[in-house]
Amino acid sequence: MSEFRLGKRSLSELNGVHSDLVKVVKRAIEITVQDFSVHDGIRTLEEQKKLVERGASQTLASRHISGHAVDLVPYINGKLRWEWVPIYNIAEAVRLAAKENDIPIRWGGAWDILLTESDDATEDLVTDYVARRRKAGKRAFIDGPHFELPKAIYPDKPKPGE
């Protein structure tokens, strides 16, 4: 068990987030070697529009709006830090927590695979993802703090009759 706990701010960011993702985040903070804060749980369409305008996000169909995504940002010496080495460690903890709970997770460090379906080091997942995108002649937009429940398994809205 780690010495880390989710703060009040992090817990309030989890309000409205899907319970499976909350379960993963709450387990991840117990086992992580790197402390983190929940930076963004639920987002409104207006907030998302601003992020897209700033180039901080690429889509208006964000999983944050439907409560299927969180951003977990390294918390170091009292500050949030978008730094890769601590982010890799957080991703390792999220993967372990998700696997324990049998919950699939897609990560912003390697969008085209499921984090929970690979055992490779999270740093290598990013390197490989960027290489695949380059090979395909595409830009790689990586978002290390972002974790989401995959849409194929957790649709935005329940289908009629469900």
Ligand SMILES: [Zn+2]
């Ligand atoms: Zn995000």
